[in-house]
Amino acid sequence: VGFTLIKLDRALLTAAKLETIELQYGPDETVYEHGARAQFVYVVDEGALVRLRLLSTSRSSTSEFLFPGEGFGFEIDRNHRDTVQTLKPSKLFAARKEDLLNAATTDRGLAKLLLSAAVGAVLVAEEQSHRLRTMAATEHIALFLIEMERRQSVSRKIDLPMTRYHLADYLGVTIETVSRVLNVLQEEGVIQCLDVRHRQIIIRDKRRLQRLASDASDFDYWRKRNGRKHTTTSQDSDLCRSS
Amino acid sequence: VGFTLIKLDRALLTAAKLETIELQYGPDETVYEHGARAQFVYVVDEGALVRLRLLSTSRSSTSEFLFPGEGFGFEIDRNHRDTVQTLKPSKLFAARKEDLLNAATTDRGLAKLLLSAAVGAVLVAEEQSHRLRTMAATEHIALFLIEMERRQSVSRKIDLPMTRYHLADYLGVTIETVSRVLNVLQEEGVIQCLDVRHRQIIIRDKRRLQRLASDASDFDYWRKRNGRKHTTTSQDSDLCRSS
DNA sequence: CGTGTAGTTGATGCTCCTCAATTTTTGTGG
DNA sequence: CCACAAAAATTGAGGAGCATCAACTACACG
Secondary structure (H helix, E strand, O other), rough: OOOOOOOEHHHHHHHHHEEEEEEEEOOOOEEEEEEEEOEEEEEEEEOEEEEOOOOOOOOOOOEEEEEOOOEEEOOOOOOOEEEEEEOEEEEEEEHHHHHHHHHHHHHHHHHHHHHHHHHHHHHHHHHHHHHHHOOHHHHHHHHHHHHHHHHHOOEEEEEOOOHHHHHHHHHOOHHHHHHHHHHHHOOOOOOOOOOOOOEEEEEHHHHHHHHHHOOOOOOOOOOHHHOOOOOOOOOOOOOOOOO | OOOOOOOEEEHHHHHHHEEEEEEEEEOOEEEOOOOOOOOOOEEEEOOOOOEEEOOOOOOOOOEEEEEEEEEEEEOOOOOOEEEEEEEEOOOEEEEHHHHHHHHHHHHHHHHHHHHHHHHHHHHHHHHHHHHHOOOOHHHHHHHHHHHHHHHHHHHHEEEEOHHHHHHHHHHHHOOHHHHHHHHOOOOOOOOEEEEOOOOOOEEEHHHHHHHHHHHHOOOOOOHHOOOOOOOOOOOOOOOOOOO
């Protein structure tokens, strides 16, 4: 799954042949904030970023994470509705939104690409809604790990550049739950954590992880405390082999 | 909030000046199914519909409800990814997707409208994700009622044409929870149900409902069972008067 | 070496789901 | 119009799943 407030990507900006500016950021810097003028659109070249909403009183809500090749920042209105921050040192390409829109009015192929990008972003956002409605914490985290592996293409090793807070806000659970689930996944040998902060992970049993992503009802992080709940000895009920 | 897989609406189709077909449906009929060829885009003229995904094993997941003036059915790919069904007798206008796209290539204003519609759909879908992440059942249902009132413009009286199943799948809770919450809202005098099936509702205390939509921690449907939990006498904590 | 931040771990119980029984409504044929 | 069955909605008991709060550990950075 790619992403974003209109799913721009590197291919789109290349197709548009726009003048681009190269931007370098350190860790934990803000690219733009909620309310800022939306003059540019961006594509990630290196690094990792997070797109979020600042909420009134309580904590923020993470909309998505951004990796190389993925774009963000396109708005129809004059101002940004979200905030984007770097998670580690990052390199971006920025192009003027006006230039992109102008190019789209003359180049029909580009206009169609732009529309496809927007429709793609709707599909991704609706998929996320669907997951939040139906998936339990363990399933959700398992699926997240699988997608992180796909998006980072550095085979098998996953780098989680975000904090537990970002991760928890994105998945709709608490940081404690994320911590516990990752811990049990490691104890069970499904994943292996390389560093102390558990931000580098290797998937050891991808099949199992995929099964957990579609149904984790026989696998929960409190199992060790309570003992099992389903004693039906169905440790591999073959019904969910969808993906 | 309007909606949809690219937020088409009546204004957009009018602007496009396309040839449209008028369609009449009875209750519980299917407009199109998942996988069907996506040849047309639609706008609701009368009635109410539901857009959903059919899931593999378990029950379906409701993406949104559609009311007069709202559009649906736009796809970039050749096939529909969702299913749309009527909730009651409905009248639709349909236009050829090809005609719309062709019109957009010659009319730049229309192309921009189309793009705006798509970006608007992203915003709505992300808002929905945000709610599913952060809101509790009572808050979610309260907000749903408020939005239904806004969208139906027939002042104060809300018509809920969907079943409890659709409602529950849309909000990410069970039908029992929906039933219980509506019941307590009625007992508390916040709403009043006109018919036996609780499908016609009048909002009696909109302020209270708005407060519940942003924080229902001092109001829950099991309060009568357990007694209160927060005895802090903060019955109107003015901090959230955002909308 | 303290201080701060990120993350873990444990105890407790709220929130809501699950399952089952019941009631109400709708639809159908006599 | 009235049985009858099927569907929709309500209601209750009980407990699963996860949040909350608090204490704790480990590293990072002056």
